[in-house]
Amino acid sequence: MGKTLYEKVWEAHEVRKLRSGQSQLFIDLHLLHEVTSPQAFGMLKDLGLRVRYPHRTFATVDHIVPTHDRTEPFQDPLAQSMLEALRQNTREHGITFFDLGSGNQGIVHVIGPQLGLTQPGMTIACGDSHTSTHGAFGAVAFGIGTSQVRDVLATQTLAAQKLKVRRINIEGKLSPGVYAKDVILHIIRHLGVKGGLGYAYEYGGSAVEAMDMESRMTLCNMSIEGGARIGYVNPDETTFAYLEGRPYSPKGAEWEEAKRRWKSFASDPDATYHDVVTFRAEEIPPTVTWGINPGQAVPIDGRIPLLEELPPEERPVAEEALAYMGLKPGQPIKGVPIQVAFIGSCTNARLSDLREVARYLKGHQVKKGVRALVVPGSEWVAKKAEEEGIAEVFREAGFEWRNPGCSMCLAMNPDRLQGDELAASSSNRNYKGRMGSPKGRTVLMSPLMVAAAAVAGEIADAREVFGIGR
Amino acid sequence: MLEKFTTIRGRAVPLRGEDIDTDRIIPARFMKVLTFEGLGKYLFYDERFDEKGEPKPHPLNDPRYQGASILLVEAGFGSGSSREHAPQAIKRAGFRAIVGESFAEIFFGNATAIGLPCVTLAPEDLAVLFQAVEGNPDLEVEVDLVNKEVRFGGRTAPLFIPEEAREALVEGLWDPIGELLQAGELLDEFDRRLPYPRRSE
Numbered sequence: 148m149g150k151t152l153y154e155k156v157w158e159a160h161e162v163r164k165l166r167s168g169q170s171q172l173f174i175d176l177h178l179l180h181e182v183t184s185p186q187a188f189g190m191l192k193d194l195g196l197r198v199r200y201p202h203r204t205f206a207t208v209d210h211i212v213p214t215h216d217r218t219e220p221f222q223d224p225l226a227q228s229m230l231e232a233l234r235q236n237t238r239e240h241g242i243t244f245f246d247l248g249s250g251n252q253g254i255v256h257v258i259g260p261q262l263g264l265t266q267p268g269m270t271i272a273c274g275d276s277h278t279s280t281h282g283a284f285g286a287v288a289f290g291i292g293t294s295q296v297r298d299v300l301a302t303q304t305l306a307a308q309k310l311k312v313r314r315i316n317i318e319g320k321l322s323p324g325v326y327a328k329d330v331i332l333h334i335i336r337h338l339g340v341k342g343g344l345g346y347a348y349e350y351g352g353s354a355v356e357a358m359d360m361e362s363r364m365t366l367c368n369m370s371i372e373g374g375a376r377i378g379y380v381n382p383d384e385t386t387f388a389y390l391e392g393r394p395y396s397p398k399g400a401e402w403e404e405a406k407r408r409w410k411s412f413a414s415d416p417d418a419t420y421h422d423v424v425t426f427r428a429e430e431i432p433p434t435v436t437w438g439i440n441p442g443q444a445v446p447i448d449g450r451i452p453l454l455e456e457l458p459p460e461e462r463p464v465a466e467e468a469l470a471y472m473g474l475k476p477g478q479p480i481k482g483v484p485i486q487v488a489f490i491g492s493c494t495n496a497r498l499s500d501l502r503e504v505a506r507y508l509k510g511h512q513v514k515k516g517v518r519a520l521v522v523p524g525s526e527w528v529a530k531k532a533e534e535e536g537i538a539e540v541f542r543e544a545g546f547e548w549r550n551p552g553c554s555m556c557l558a559m560n561p562d563r564l565q566g567d568e569l570a571a572s573s574s575n576r577n578y579k580g581r582m583g584s585p586k587g588r589t590v591l592m593s594p595l596m597v598a599a600a601a602v603a604g605e606i607a608d609a610r611e612v613f614g615i616g617r
Numbered sequence: 618m619l620e621k622f623t624t625i626r627g628r629a630v631p632l633r634g635e636d637i638d639t640d641r642i643i644p645a646r647f648m649k650v651l652t653f654e655g656l657g658k659y660l661f662y663d664e665r666f667d668e669k670g671e672p673k674p675h676p677l678n679d680p681r682y683q684g685a686s687i688l689l690v691e692a693g694f695g696s697g698s699s700r701e702h703a704p705q706a707i708k709r710a711g712f713r714a715i716v717g718e719s720f721a722e723i724f725f726g727n728a729t730a731i732g733l734p735c736v737t738l739a740p741e742d743l744a745v746l747f748q749a750v751e752g753n754p755d756l757e758v759e760v761d762l763v764n765k766e767v768r769f770g771g772r773t774a775p776l777f778i779p780e781e782a783r784e785a786l787v788e789g790l791w792d793p794i795g796e797l798l799q800a801g802e803l804l805d806e807f808d809r810r811l812p813y814p815r816r817s818e
Contacts, residue, residue, distance in 0.1 A: 162800050162807060167790055168781035171797055173807040176814060183700065185651040194794070199804065203813045211649060225649035232651055264814040276699035276723060292701035292727035293653075298797055303804060306793035308726075308781060340636055341693045344722060374696065376722045395814035405812070440636050440696070460692075464635045557645045557698070576697060578640045585644075585663040 149415030151312050152268075152381055153347050156287040156412060160270045162304055169306045175269040176286075177299045179206035179242070180255045181229040182559065183274030187296035188236040196301045198240040203303060205264055206237050207245040209254045210559045214522050214549035217247055226560065240300075253525020253551045256280040256493040260364060261527055263393025267382035267409035272299050277493045277575065279370040282379030283363035284386055285412055287347075289377050310376060311345055311421035316352035319428035323616030324609055326503075327362035328495060328573070328593035330354070331369040332434040332444045333426065340442040343375030346422070349414065350380050354428035360389040361499040368494045369575050372441040381413040435606060436577045436591040437480050438468030443577075447596070447608045451478050471579055472588050473567070480606055483590070485571045487564060488519040488601035489582075490546075490594045492556035492574035496524030500573070500594045501532050505540040507595060507613040513545030514604030520562065521546045522554040546601070558583025571600035621789040622734055625714040625760045627686030629750045630676050637690065638697035639724060643706045645698075656702055657709030677710075681754035689747060690717035694735075695724025704728035714760045716767060716776070718743050729782045732791045736760060738767060742774035762787050 162171040184206070191198070198204060211226040221227045230247075237244035245251040251258055256277050259265040267285035271278060276290035295305055317330060335342075348370045355363065363380045370378025380386075387406050390396045397405040432446035443465070445451060451469070453476045454462050469476060474483065490496070490504065501523065513519045521541045523529040529551055532538045538548045555562040556574035563583025564570055570582055570589050577589040590606060599609035610616060647659040665675045672678045688707060694717045695703060704727045707715065714734045728735050738746065749770050750756055759768040760776065762783055767774045778786075785791045 160807075160811070162803055165793065165796055166788075167785040167793070167796075169793070171800060173804070173811060175811055182648055186653055186701075189652060196798075200808050200813075202815075203808075205814075210645075223649070228651065229649060262814075266812075266814065274699060274701075276697065278699075290699035290723055292699055292704075292723065292730065294701060294727065294730045294792070294794075298794055301794065302797040302800065303808065304797050304800065306730075306797060308779070340696060341719060344719060371697075371723075374693075374721065395816050397812070397815075398817045408812075440638070460635070463633075467634070557640070559645045559649060576638070576640065578638045578697060580644055580663045581640050583646070585668065 149417035149419065151349060151414040151418045151420065152285055152379060152412050153287060153312050153349065156268055156270060157309060159268070165306055167306065169308050171304045172270060172307045173304050174272045174299050175203065176264060176271045177204040178255050178259055178271065178273035178278070179204060180210060180275065181208045181233040182210045183293050184236065184296055185229065185232045186293045187300060190294070190297045191300055198242065198300045200303045201241040204242045204300070205245070206233060206242055207252050207255055207258055208233060208247060210553045210557065212247065212552035213560050214552045214554050214562055217550055250526050253527065254493045254496060254553055256368065257497060257524030257528065260284065260360070261525060263390055263396035266390065267386060268412035272305060276371045277368050279378045280364050280368040280493060282367040282370070282377055283360060285379055285382035285409065287377060287379065290371065310347045312349055313343070313346045313422040313424065314349045314351060314420040316423065316425040317350065317354035317428050318352040318425060319354055321354055321428045321431065324595065325431055325433055326593040326595065327358060327365035329431055329434045331366050332436065332441065332591065333431045335369065335373040335442045336434065336444040338373055338424065340372060340440050341374045343370065343373040346375050348373065348375040348378040350378060352425070355380055356383065359499060360385060361497045364497070365494055369441065372575055382409045433593065433596055433609060435480055435596065437472065437474060438465065439471055439577055439579050440464070441575065441577060441591060443468055445480055447481055449480065451476055451480060453477050481608060483569070483606045485517060485600050485605060486568040487570035488513070488517055488597050489555045489570050489572040489574065490597050491520065491522030491524070491554045493524065494575045495573035495594045496522060496528065498528050498531050501528070501537050504594050504598045505537040507615070508544050508598050509540050511544055511602045513601045517601050517604055519546040519601040520549055520555065522549045523551050525551050555582050557581060571597045571606060573597050619789040619792055620732055622732065622786040623763050625687065625734065626757060627713065628682065628684065628755060629687040629689050629758045630682040630685045631689045631747050631750045632676055633691060635691050636693035636696055639695055639700050639703035640697055642695065642703040643700065648700060648702050653702065653705040653709065656706040657711065660706040660710045686711060686713045687758050687760060688712045688715045689750060690715060692718040694720050696721040699723045701727045701731070704731055704733050708733045716746065716760060729785065729791055730793065732786070734760065734762060734778070734786050736767070736776040736778045738774050738776055745772065746774065
């Protein structure tokens with residue numbers, strides 16, 4: 148009987164069964180950032196414990212970093228104290244820390260893959276829900292809370308409950324102007340924000356196999372928005388090609404051995420799943436949200452649903468969303484004015500995202516009155532984008548080119564919406580108040596769609612704005 | 618010794634709304650802290666207070682529900698960010714159990730690991746409980762993890778909670794750190810065997 152990658156990785160990492168019935172799971176790689184770790188180090192200290200395997204732990208700073216002026220001390224003393232705490236904790240425990248200016252600082256889910264820290268068959272944990280991103284490599288990667296960060300620091304293990312596995316096939320070929328971000332918004336729109344509760348999502352099918360690694364990361368990143376704890380793609384030649392030569396990737400003789408091992412983790416052709424769902428790639432349009440959760444989404448040329456079109460249980464949240472967003476049932480989403488355009492976040496701030504946008508943005512101008520920001524995912528991405536002339540394309544178009552960090556996505560730094568501004572955003576959450584203003588509004592979409600909205604000054608179809616394919 | 622959760626008794630606050638995310642439970646700007654102490658006062662801050670810090674109508678601001686120790690919620694509670702700050706804020710605001718229709722995975726795990734039981738009721742039972750509490754804020758509600766039922770106003774409704782979590786709470790094993798540490802040298806064997814990222818110079 149065939150097994151899924153999830154089952155194989157689980158079995159290889161199960162230390163023992165716990166009295167509670169949960170499993171004690173060994174964690175190969177632990178990633179830390181400044182927001183969810185200080186309390187964990189505090190608990191460790193209270194218990195008189197040390198970090199058990201510091202060589203398996205890597206840290207960076209991303210959530211609270213100002214993206215405009217990074218001169219220290221930061222203007223926000225609370226942010227500065229969090230950075231200092233992480234510096235102190237990593238120094239004291241011998242943990243590798245990619246500090247500001249190291250060349251490797253960035254959003255934790257951007258630098259893990261970029262450095263080759265993230266590898267197939269691994270278990271990965273991080274005190275951040277978007278750890279699901281690393282599943283793109285065929286790793287089992289989950290977001291954890293701070294008490295669990297403490298557990299991993301002290302024991303390199305977690306108490307965990309095994310999930311069911313849902314296979315999600317995307318078959319066929321994506322249309323021009325349609326990206327992984329549209330695919331995941333489409334999936335969540337159809338399966339719901341609670342659809343993945345109790346499941347790991349395995350993404351496959353010809354459209355996923357054809358995706359590059361950074362697209363797969365976008366797909367896995369938002370598994371959590373679909374209610375799934377983790378998402379993954381089976382490792383293949385695309386995965387290996389991406390990892391080859393990265394700073395922390397195996398080298399020489401170890402490389403061939405690693406590839407053999409990694410391949411062995413891929414789901415068997417006859418693996419059984421608890422559930423299988425299939426979507427046709429050609430039927431996936433550029434998709435944008437209209438509400439206050441990522442499942443409230445429509446095709447760009449669609450209309451906001453009428454309440455009576457929705458299942459009764461979804462109507463109260465829809466009404467709440469319409470009131471908050473200032474939108475009407477039945478209204479086209481295209482043409483809604485925006486005040487802010489944000490390209491960044493762990494979903495979409497990678498080099499390939501910026502390259503793709505720059506390719507079309509060249510020669511266009513951000514509409515007057517729109518505040519447009521592009522925040523690269525890491526210092527490395529920023530440097531490459533400068534070298535390739537991508538940064539200049541953004542600047543010439545009227546975007547502000549910022550330093551790497553989480554920025555507006557959750558607004559724990561100075562980048563935030565004001566009042567009830569509406570942002571076209573490549574981030575992952577359109578929750579009430581998410582972008583830092585209790586009344587601020589977020590419309591999620593692909594980076595290219597954000598650029599189109601910035602140019603048009605309203606929610607727009609990138610295929611029309613940039614003359615793609617139709 | 619950890620506290621053993623068998624029956625939690627108290628008044629309840631009805632908090633309506635589906636898919637309430639952890640950003641709403643505790644907005645990100647209140648996470649710029651090095652400890653969890655004091656987070657209770659920021660619970661649902663943007664829903665409870667306007668820009669000037671003046672209270673808005675909200676069940677948690679309603680004097681009739683002051684001192685309640687059970688939080689009633691609907692479906693998909695705690696979705697979104699993995700921030701443990703969310704269950705920590707609920708616990709530090711004085712709540713000892715959450716009763717709802719369904720919970721997001723990470724939130725449920727975080728809450729259980731800090732000794733904050735999250736139990737679910739069938740939708741029809743939950744609806745009755747909401748109405749009962751809204752009709753009578755003084756109603757005493759009992760969450761009985763031993764007999765797996767919620768009792769209120771002469772009624773009894775079966776509660777659901779994954780058996781592992783239930784046992785962990787009832788037996789006082791909800792914080793797994795002690796048991797994880799007991800694996801001792803077994804961990805070294807895993808560390809030796811499983812590859813880890815290495816920068817080869």
